[in-house]
Amino acid sequence: MSTLIGLLQEVLQESQLSTSESVRGLHSQDESYHAPILPEVVVFPHSTEDVQSILNIAKQENRPVYPYGMGTSLEGHIIPTTDGISIDFSEMNNIIEILADDMLVKVQPGVTRDQLNKELKKHGLFFSVDPGANATVGGMAATNASGTSSVRYGIMRDQVRNLEVVLANGSVIHTGSLAAKSSSGYNLNGLFAGSEGTLGCFTELTLKVYGIPEQIVAGRATFPSVDHAVQAVVQILQAGIPVARCELVDEPSIQKANEFSDTNYSIQPTLFLEFHGNEAGLKQDVEFTKEIVKEFGCKEIEFEKDTAARNKLWEARHNLAYAHVHSSPGKKMMVTDVCVPISKLAAAITHARSVVDQSRFEGGIAGHVGDGNYHILVMFDRDDPEEVEAASKLNEEVVEFALSVGGTCTGEHGVGLGKKKYQQKEHGEALQLMKVLKQTFDPDNRMNPNKLIN
């Protein structure tokens, strides 16, 4: 038994530590195509003090730590790239307090999105960030996740009011307050949100929540082409219609969704739309939207207020990635994740389609087009160097396009391992500042090394 394990056993209960092959295997990879690497040991903290103890031992034994939520990352964030400790936060999953009057919730990092929404519903509230996967809030804050409803409610960073963070040196800080806004001190909330575990471990989060809207209407609109659908989105946004969700699903993806989710949606380029508001306002929004989509050749638009039908629709959308995975057993999924200015979205999606068509892959396009964020989902054989090369090339072409029009290499999945190579091109001189920041906060490069930044 190594000194490391011995020291960890001194501060943790037996059930809070595992060196078994299977548990280490579970913590060796996420949902992405990145190659798995086993951690030396997996620990399951129950408290901030546990996390401090683990980090102090990591320092003493000179080992890196790798925070782990649900393993739903898509860029290898949780992969232990060098021998070290995987810190699994699943047993820190208490909803500490629902501050209904303040529209806030205090939670531990291992709370999942579904768990949180189930509890909030009892108070007429909901948590808005919806990346599809049932991720933990800690993981979502670490990657600055977003998803279908960000066009209306903002991204994960926008929801973070306060974080309790254990730093590399074992000290504990809080990054904000309960106030709705503040101009006090440097904005640590925003800096730690999206830091991918490279600056510290989150042990408590205070997050913004919202009242469940008086009325919700969702619908599907089909278009003669992806381009028509995207043009309609641009028009909806510019008209100032406060659309709550605005998702593009192309033909191959609709087909996959139908197969996997047992739906019978027309196999055409489709927008999944959702509106939140009061009854009268919503009716007017929906009517206005109908007018706009018709202008762009939409022949079929179906709206539904019924909860079951609406849930079915979003389930089909959310399961799209799994639908692709399911249809290609043994293969791995690569998902591109660029975000471009809205004015460049139509050209970007056209470009994306041509890149897929010229590749050896089928590939489906889907995305949160209200934000200018879209994904190409590609299944490939990780053991075939040619397939790896082709998938990588496809990703690269899409990123290069996005950067050339003022966009970003990752809209919501984060940098992790997969997007590090684009950081210099995207951030230029600012990357140097980010490196200095990392070096200052974590001089021994102990916190999730090799992610986001080198």
Place this chain on the structure above:
Amino acid sequence: MSTLIGLLQEVLQESQLSTSESVRGLHSQDESYHAPILPEVVVFPHSTEDVQSILNIAKQENRPVYPYGMGTSLEGHIIPTTDGISIDFSEMNNIIEILADDMLVKVQPGVTRDQLNKELKKHGLFFSVDPGANATVGGMAATNASGTSSVRYGIMRDQVRNLEVVLANGSVIHTGSLAAKSSSGYNLNGLFAGSEGTLGCFTELTLKVYGIPEQIVAGRATFPSVDHAVQAVVQILQAGIPVARCELVDEPSIQKANEFSDTNYSIQPTLFLEFHGNEAGLKQDVEFTKEIVKEFGCKEIEFEKDTAARNKLWEARHNLAYAHVHSSPGKKMMVTDVCVPISKLAAAITHARSVVDQSRFEGGIAGHVGDGNYHILVMFDRDDPEEVEAASKLNEEVVEFALSVGGTCTGEHGVGLGKKKYQQKEHGEALQLMKVLKQTFDPDNRMNPNKLIN
């Protein structure tokens, strides 16, 4: 002539530099009570290159620099606390590009809020942040300003999509992109917004703008007490009514407003409200609001869609600070600026009123109560040590209360000189991290020294 002036004259035109007593005097103080200090020289850059040259000379001659926008700061941000260079950005005031399709605008830092909105109006757009004063966007980004419409559209930090920044070492970075969201790299946008000139000088800003709403309705609701008014606000927020502005003005402030702005509003605790939306939705919002305010004893509620009447109302609200100043010639204004969680707002305002009543001052209370942010405006004699002491004590009591209920010492005015003493109490261990950050970015403490952090 000093070497400093000589070197600056080599890189700047004659009109871009002044050592005159009057110009230096104008740059020695802001709109606050903090004591003026003359800069050694005032420079007026025209370009990013000018700013780089100035910073390089500052480095060479070991002089601090003090960025200056319009001088509307309320916490002494622009005061040259040690001999040095005041950098006045008023001649970098070009609106570089309006990206209407992307709902973005690229501007130089010296562009003012009114200037920007006048131009945007031609495109059916508006810039949402409205702190009252006609500040520059550079200054607003530096203090992370907000104001009346933040409850709906967010604070200044939320509008910043990209900044061009000249760092202390003279290098130029950009902090973001044109994409609506990104998970790429550390969040430099958020870190530089609100950094009060202590990390770098902004030379270009890309900001989010919004479509002018289909309809705007504004109104005044009067209440039997401030407490009733605040309770009504809490109820409006919890009902999920998307109120666009929600301002409390107490009786003494209404009186001052009537005198200064030639209005004839009932002298009672009043909410100034505004709603943005489509016609049908807005009607429903207004009806719902009427029901709520009646529950809290509101007897008089007047709504107006007419632009002139609406403008008059907001002009009266915006001129409140100047109304106080106007009524006490020779005195200086001190404005408290705490922000508390909404659930603590009623207690906080009650506390604020008792603090004022127990002081030697009249004092009016007003604030952006939809965010939990409120101000006490007090006029005092800066030359009378007892008055200074009493004003300082009042501020301190209000801050202590806010911090004790999980709030912040500054909701929107920033730290500057006035709120430095509360940073340790508010941020605890995190303040150490902020100090390290400042030290890393600006090792010679050249960028606006003695502000925000020591």
